[in-house]
Amino acid sequence: MGERRSVVFQKGQRIFGQGEPAEALFFIRSGCVRLVIEDAQGDRHIVGFLFAGELLYGGLTTHWATAEAVSTCAIASSPMDATFRLLAEDQAACAAVVCASQRMLSELARQMTRLVNWSATDRVVWLLERLAQHSRGQAANELELLMGRKDLADFLGLAPETVSRTLAQLEASGELSKLGPRRYRWAPRGRDGRPAATTEAASEPALAIAS
Amino acid sequence: MGERRSVVFQKGQRIFGQGEPAEALFFIRSGCVRLVIEDAQGDRHIVGFLFAGELLYGGLTTHWATAEAVSTCAIASSPMDATFRLLAEDQAACAAVVCASQRMLSELARQMTRLVNWSATDRVVWLLERLAQHSRGQAANELELLMGRKDLADFLGLAPETVSRTLAQLEASGELSKLGPRRYRWAPRGRDGRPAATTEAASEPALAIAS
DNA sequence: CGGCGGATTGATAAGATTCAAATGGCGTGG
């Protein structure tokens, strides 16, 4: 998909908004983006965080979520009609997209299971595990916490205070240690059961159709 | 999609299992089916309930969930390779499937928001509202609670006792009244905010591609 | 009619939220 120009978004800026018509697909060159759903009652929920190398969108006709830059990021876009042309021409690509959608669905379902059934500690550990995976390739077991406590809380379905407390607790136990302003070292202590098993097949990006 | 023979499943029977290869798409002629995810730690979560007229599957290559009959139901199936053939031939159908997948994704994301952020009462009311919609056409505001408390609980992310207590509370307030063995009357009392707004555009079946 | 499993009810306790205050980091302006 020929993404041409790349646009830079500053921290906090909106890339697209829930309810707006979807006019393009986006590709994250660098930085971190959050996908936000806001319901009529005003409470915010973050569906996921997306990183460099991942495809970004929230629907093909109308955006069902808002995308905002968590950190400064460079984002390329590819107009939607080109995408539809591609899908119409290339059956293999079309099938690939369908399968990819199913994979996303499956992952989201699993994510829901965790957020609904797990304790605050387990949820936080699960998220750290996930974030640590993204930093693999740089330094093992190191992660960059680009997002604020409120973002973490809205993703995990917890109060910001609870996230803060849980992180403090993990630092106290030595599983987590602060390295720099936003950098941490994550040493997955013998946490059998809950996390660890989480890691299974989650290695692929949320949507890797961008071939 | 030519669904031919229709098979009957008894209450509790498994239609397909998580992790198994997906060999067919299913179409529910009558009854109610639950989509279940079970994770490594053994806790069960119900992703959704599906009813007559809806398409049933959990992935196109491998099932990411288990499907079980909540009540006795008749189910037709259409082999997966036929589906792929159709997708390869008919671009419009393919695009429709892609859009439908996105819609499911969007709905699941919303569902997650509610289950994660809302109180027990709000979750139960939301579910009742949803179930009541399915019974529309028969008698207004009447609903059939085919599933047991444990199923409701596993869908809502609550303990069965909590579901029971919440229902009792709704009966006490007059919003819910028992008509028969599994039949209830649901009178959506002036519940502004939380539910009601929920109903918006959720009228279409989870996957209405079956044309 | 007896028994079995799901559902209800009650009492208790764990967990998370809430409100409020203190702390800290960061950017701004002097």
Place this chain on the structure above:
DNA sequence: CCACGCCATTTGAATCTTATCAATCCGCCG
């Protein structure tokens, strides 16, 4: 370069919700 002020984060204490455990009730089926 330092001081100030703002905002995010942390910490503390009280409260509320929901889970848990245990006992009883009810409906259903043999």
